[in-house]
Amino acid sequence: MKKNLIFFLILTLNILTIKGVSAQDKKEDFFSDPTWNILIPSTLSPDGEWAVISKHNNNNPLVNNTYFINTRTKEKKDLTHFSDFYKSLLANGLVVGNIKTDLVIFSLSQNDSLIVTDVKKFDTSKDLNLLFYINNKNELLITKLNKTLSKNKVELSLNDIDKYYLSPDSNKIVALSKQNELIHIDLKKFTFTKILKTDSDISDFKWNTNQDGIIVRSNKKLNIVDLTSYKIKQIEIKESKVIENFRLSFFFNNDLYFSYQYNSDEIIPESDYLDIWQANSKSLVTSNSKIKYKKIYKAFVYHKDKLIELERDIDKEYLNIGIPGYLLSYNNFKDIDFKSYFPPIEYSLYDIEKKKNILVLSSVDQKPFYPSKDGKHLLYPANYTKNKWEILDIVSKEKRSFNIDISNTKRIAPTWSNDSKKVLYASNGNLYTYTINNKKIKKLTDFNLKEDDVIDKIVGDENKSSFAKYLDTNKPFYFTTLQDKKSTLYVYNKQKLESVYSTNKLLSLSKTANRTFSSDLKTILFTEEEYNHPPTILSIQNNKTTTIIKSDINKDLYKWRKRVDFTFEDKFNKKLHGYLFYPKNYNPQKKYPMVVQIYDLRLNVPYNEFSIPVHVASTSGFNTSLLSENEYFVLRAQTYVTEEGPGLSAVDCVTSAVNKALEIEPSIDIDNLGLIGHSFGGYKTSAISVLSDMFKASVAGAGAHDLIGGLMFRYSNYRRMPDWFMAEGAQSNLKVKFSEDPEKYYNNSPLLNAYKTQTAMLLFTGSQDENIYWQNTQKMFMALKREQKPVIALFYKNIDHGISSINPIENHDLSVRVLDWFDYHLKKKKEIKWIKDGLDYNKYSLSPD
Numbered sequence: 054m055k056k057n058l059i060f061f062l063i064l065t066l067n068i069l070t071i072k073g074v075s076a077q078d079k080k081e082d083f084f085s086d087p088t089w090n091i092l093i094p095s096t097l098s099p100d101g102e103w104a105v106i107s108k109h110n111n112n113n114p115l116v117n118n119t120y121f122i123n124t125r126t127k128e129k130k131d132l133t134h135f136s137d138f139y140k141s142l143l144a145n146g147l148v149v150g151n152i153k154t155d156l157v158i159f160s161l162s163q164n165d166s167l168i169v170t171d172v173k174k175f176d177t178s179k180d181l182n183l184l185f186y187i188n189n190k191n192e193l194l195i196t197k198l199n200k201t202l203s204k205n206k207v208e209l210s211l212n213d214i215d216k217y218y219l220s221p222d223s224n225k226i227v228a229l230s231k232q233n234e235l236i237h238i239d240l241k242k243f244t245f246t247k248i249l250k251t252d253s254d255i256s257d258f259k260w261n262t263n264q265d266g267i268i269v270r271s272n273k274k275l276n277i278v279d280l281t282s283y284k285i286k287q288i289e290i291k292e293s294k295v296i297e298n299f300r301l302s303f304f305f306n307n308d309l310y311f312s313y314q315y316n317s318d319e320i321i322p323e324s325d326y327l328d329i330w331q332a333n334s335k336s337l338v339t340s341n342s343k344i345k346y347k348k349i350y351k352a353f354v355y356h357k358d359k360l361i362e363l364e365r366d367i368d369k370e371y372l373n374i375g376i377p378g379y380l381l382s383y384n385n386f387k388d389i390d391f392k393s394y395f396p397p398i399e400y401s402l403y404d405i406e407k408k409k410n411i412l413v414l415s416s417v418d419q420k421p422f423y424p425s426k427d428g429k430h431l432l433y434p435a436n437y438t439k440n441k442w443e444i445l446d447i448v449s450k451e452k453r454s455f456n457i458d459i460s461n462t463k464r465i466a467p468t469w470s471n472d473s474k475k476v477l478y479a480s481n482g483n484l485y486t487y488t489i490n491n492k493k494i495k496k497l498t499d500f501n502l503k504e505d506d507v508i509d510k511i512v513g514d515e516n517k518s519s520f521a522k523y524l525d526t527n528k529p530f531y532f533t534t535l536q537d538k539k540s541t542l543y544v545y546n547k548q549k550l551e552s553v554y555s556t557n558k559l560l561s562l563s564k565t566a567n568r569t570f571s572s573d574l575k576t577i578l579f580t581e582e583e584y585n586h587p588p589t590i591l592s593i594q595n596n597k598t599t600t601i602i603k604s605d606i607n608k609d610l611y612k613w614r615k616r617v618d619f620t621f622e623d624k625f626n627k628k629l630h631g632y633l634f635y636p637k638n639y640n641p642q643k644k645y646p647m648v649v650q651i652y653d654l655r656l657n658v659p660y661n662e663f664s665i666p667v668h669v670a671s672t673s674g675f676n677t678s679l680l681s682e683n684e685y686f687v688l689r690a691q692t693y694v695t696e697e698g699p700g701l702s703a704v705d706c707v708t709s710a711v712n713k714a715l716e717i718e719p720s721i722d723i724d725n726l727g728l729i730g731h732s733f734g735g736y737k738t739s740a741i742s743v744l745s746d747m748f749k750a751s752v753a754g755a756g757a758h759d760l761i762g763g764l765m766f767r768y769s770n771y772r773r774m775p776d777w778f779m780a781e782g783a784q785s786n787l788k789v790k791f792s793e794d795p796e797k798y799y800n801n802s803p804l805l806n807a808y809k810t811q812t813a814m815l816l817f818t819g820s821q822d823e824n825i826y827w828q829n830t831q832k833m834f835m836a837l838k839r840e841q842k843p844v845i846a847l848f849y850k851n852i853d854h855g856i857s858s859i860n861p862i863e864n865h866d867l868s869v870r871v872l873d874w875f876d877y878h879l880k881k882k883k884e885i886k887w888i889k890d891g892l893d894y895n896k897y898s899l900s901p902d
Contacts (some may be wrong), residue, residue, distance in 0.1 A: 072443045076468035083861040084113035090663040092588045092604060095119075095579040096567035099179050100144040102711040104569075104601050106590055112670035112858045121148070121161055122601055124576060125591050129602070130161060131731035138855035141177040141184075144410050145200040148266055156186060160200050163349070167202045174216070178223040181240055185226060188212055193228050193245065206390055209244040211236065220264040222854050225280070227267060229255065237271065237280050248278050249285055261303045262375065262518065264430075268301060275301075277355070288355060297348075302519065304375040305428045309355040310364065310537075316346035325419065335386035338773055353379075361405065368391050371403065372420055376428045376447055376521040379403060382410050383390050391775045393782060395419055397437050402445075405893060412450055415443070423521035430489060432467060432476060432521075442467050443676040445489070455487060455494070456480055458767025465508060471525040473777055479508050484545075486526070495833075498543075498550055502536055512562045514574055514682065529574045531593075533560045538618070542579060544596065554591070554598050559661045560585040584634070584677070585614035586662045611663075613637060614681065621713040623705045625695060632660045633717060634677055634687040646725035647714070650675055651707060651741075652734035653693065653784060660689050668868035669861050674817065676868060683872060686721050687716050692737060694786045699733075700740030700760075700801035707741055724749070725879040728785035728812075729871065732757055732825060732854065733784045739803035739833065750813045750878035752871050753803075755825050755854055757785070758816075758833035760802040763826055765791055771823035804829075807836035813843035815874045817850030817867060845891045865897075 054104060075869035089111045096103040108118035121130045135157065138150030148160030155269045156172040159165075175186035177198075184196040191458055195216040197206045214236075217228040227248070228236040235248040238835075246603075259268050270754055270872035273290040290296065294315035301311035321344075323329070328340035363371065363380075372381040382403035389396045395418035401410035415435045423432040428447070435443040435454055439494035444453045457467065457480045467478035475486045482502030486495045502508070513530030516523040524530060529546035531553075542553045554560070557716045563569045570577040575595050582588040587604035615635040620628050636645050650656075658664075658672050666678035680687045690710035695702040707728070713722055728739035728751040735756030741750040757764040757779070765780040780798075791798050799805055814837060818830040838842035847870065849856065849863045856864045876882040883889060890898065 072130050082864060083669040084110045089606060089667055092590055092602060094569050095565055096139050096142055097569050097571060097578055098142050098144060099572040101571030104145060104578055106602055112665055116857045133596050143179050143182060147198050147200055158202060160202050162200055165202050176219050180224055180695050184622060193217060203609055218258050220260050222264060225264055246283060249276055257301060259301060261307045267309060288360060302373045304377045305375045310373040312352040314348050314350045317349050319347040319369055321345045330412035335389045374422050375424045377848035378405055378716055385628055387540060392778050423469060426523050427468050427473040465511060467523060468524045468901055471523045475526055477524060477526060496769050497545060506536045510562050517677050533562060553593055553596060558586055583662045584616055584661055584663060617717060619713060621709045623709050629691040629706060632689045633714050634681050636684040636686055637682050638684060641720055643720060644722040645684060645686050645690055645720055647721045648727040648729060648875055649688045649690060651690055651692050651730045651737050654691050656689055657734060669863045671860055671864060673856050674752060675729050676869045676870040698787055698797050698801035699785045700744060703737040704741050704745050727875045727879050742814055743803050743806040745808040746811045746869050748812050750875060752815045752874060754895060755818045755822055757825050758803040758829045761798050763829040767826060804833055808840045810842055813878050815845055820848050821849045821853040824854040841894050843892045
């Protein structure tokens with residue numbers, strides 16, 4: 054019996070292993086076919102000589118091919134097997150990374166490489182051309198790199214090193230030995246100095262603002278080390294309790310702010326068995342039913358060798374903005390009314406010496422306060438909508454304000470110049486600078502952008518600190534505009550604006566967190582694409598545009614694509630945009646079914662990006678090119694919320710959009726229309742399906758079908774707060790409480806109107822979805838099944854709110870089922886078994902348990 058049991062366990066493990074391997078192979082199979090791919094610029098060397106381009110097959114979230122391309126000669130090297138190099142691409146063709154477990158140094162210009170084995174961790178300094186690494190023998194080696202690899206020189210080697218700490222600019226380093234000794238290394242002389250020995254493991258390590266000093270917390274001691282004089286100042290935390298939530302930060306002058314909390318001896322008696330929600334509570338958080346203690350909150354400023362304790366409590370908190378002598382004081386809970394995800398918080402300027410608030414600044418969310426680099430001024434939004442900003446003079450307390458036009462500056466926030474003399478911002482579709490000294494505003498551009506046009510991301514020489522981002526306005530900076538469906542790339546340099554490149558396609562400056570421009574900003578990478586034009590990577594070199602790499606997709610696969618853009622109006626005369634994509638093998642003498650995709654004014658998945666017609670490249674079941682390939686018209690239409698509510702306004706918008714599309718294209722089969730949407734688009738799809746008879750079939754993903762119980766009166770474990778703001782405001786924007794207009798809620802609730810539908814509805818959600826709670830879908834299914842409406846619901850067990858290529862198995866499955874659903878209902882392909890069997894109320898099926 055025992056032998057049989059062991060054999061059974063071994064057999065089971067083998068089967069599980071085989072299944073696991075098969076599942077992994079299946080995931081990889083989705084992305085093995087290179088027929089369809091996307092090119093993305095990943096990074097550029099500091100001297101602009103080498104561009105790294107990633108190739109992703111079938112929208113693979115991982116890289117299938119990595120190309121290093123010389124921006125001048127266009128020489129291409131395929132280094133797909135190379136990884137972990139993005140922060141270590143240096144000048145002169147040098148790059149450091151990993152091939153499997155080995156460290157490899159490439160000299161791209163010399164076609165040479167060097168392998169270093171047994172490396173545990175590595176970093177590089179781009180400015181100093183240094184390689185730092187620790188090997189398996191716990192040796193720290195610092196090597197000066199040369200493009201002729203034989204000339205590489207190990208400048209310093211230290212034994213018995215546990216780890217090292219590299220400064221944010223990668224130009225300074227402190228090592229920690231196995232004996233808990235901190236060692237500072239001079240990277241000019243390649244000498245080292247032992248700083249101190251800690252009596253326990255290091256809990257916190259932080260570089261100061263100037264990166265010439267550090268603070269180290271071990272046990273309950275803070276050691277502040279000046280790396281120039283090697284003087285050490287020590288602060289001892291005298292609390293005997295275990296410290297929680299320890300936070301520390303430097304001011305610009307290297308003063309220190311830190312805070313923490315700990316449990317008192319006072320137990321909250323009912324905490325291990327009872328969770329009380331009080332009517333006046335400002336914090337509604339579900340309990341873990343563990344014994345809780347009242348907490349003690351502490352905050353300190355260390356200034357001129359003195360420790361200053363500040364009054365701190367659960368509702369009195371501080372924010373270090375870097376400016377010496379001042380903090381921001383705020384109460385996290387004062388204005389919480391659960392009407393928004395991020396409640397307004399009133400911030401006041403707190404004088405540390407006087408220990409009191411001296412000036413109320415603004416009520417905003419998410420702490421958007423940016424000090425000038427010299428610490429003399431503070432930049433921040435003056436209101437919750439963030440369309441008005443202020444500049445505060447810290448000495449005089451004088452305020453200067455300016456407005457920004459949010460609709461035309463979706464991706465641009467006001468930014469300090471690196472020299473603290475100016476603020477760059479966008480307003481009324483143009484760029485401006487405000488000069489601090491003379492208080493003059495200068496208009497940098499002279500655009501005439503309309504409501505739907507935008508100034509896109511600014512790229513330039515940025516200096517980032519923990520407090521703000523600073524732009525060197527004395528150097529060139531680049532940005533794009535979208536105006537009248539024409540994209541233009543501009544450079545602003547030496548007080549002059551110049552158009553560098555213009556196209557009717559979509560331009561984007563960067564799709565990565567890595568730098569895609571050279572240190573001197575004379576070379577910059579950008580992408581050009583369109584729905585019928587796969588991404589092409591281009592570069593600007595000394596204001597001349599050249600192509601780095603073009604897509605290798607066979608043009609015959611996509612050159613047939615056609616799109617007609619149009620505008621339409623709802624009953625309130627609001628102008629909206631529609632984008633009609635034509636089917637493959639289009640014949641104007643034939644009739645074609647059409648699928649309409651909706652979300653909001655912003656279309657989820659940009660309408661002008663190149664899409665790949667394979668199932669795994671879909672986004673939550675939707676794929677424009679896949680539907681077009683299968684001979685569907687696809688209409689992508691803007692919708693918005695009116696005073697009538699989100700559901701009724703969606704019906705009006707979509708009806709107008711479809712009617713306009715029918716005017717434009719008689720080949721659309723009005724009797725075979727489908728509708729699809731996800732999230733807010735899923736809610737709207739559901740609402741339109743029950744409030745209109747226009748669509749024969751629909752697919753509603755992760756929608757708030759139960760607008761009242763599943764949104765308005767739901768507590769969200771995801772957001773840790775009531776969800777009624779999602780109904781009253783946010784996207785649904787019903788604008789009133791349920792009690793103020795219950796009829797409005799009833800009229801816009803898909804669940805309560807489900808019995809009216811004549812549309813076959815496919816519902817889907819992820820069983821892990823806490824954003825729009827998955828039971829919304831379960832309830833909608835129940836309502837439709839009760840009335841014996843044609844409905845099938847899909848619950849993906851390992852998925853939360855959305856499904857994309859990072860979930861290839863589920864994404865492929867959903868995309869197949871969506872296409873099946875429309876084929877079954879709009880093309881009369883009635884032999885699709887899972888649908889045919891699942892909709893026949895004259896038969897029955899059993900759910901496997």
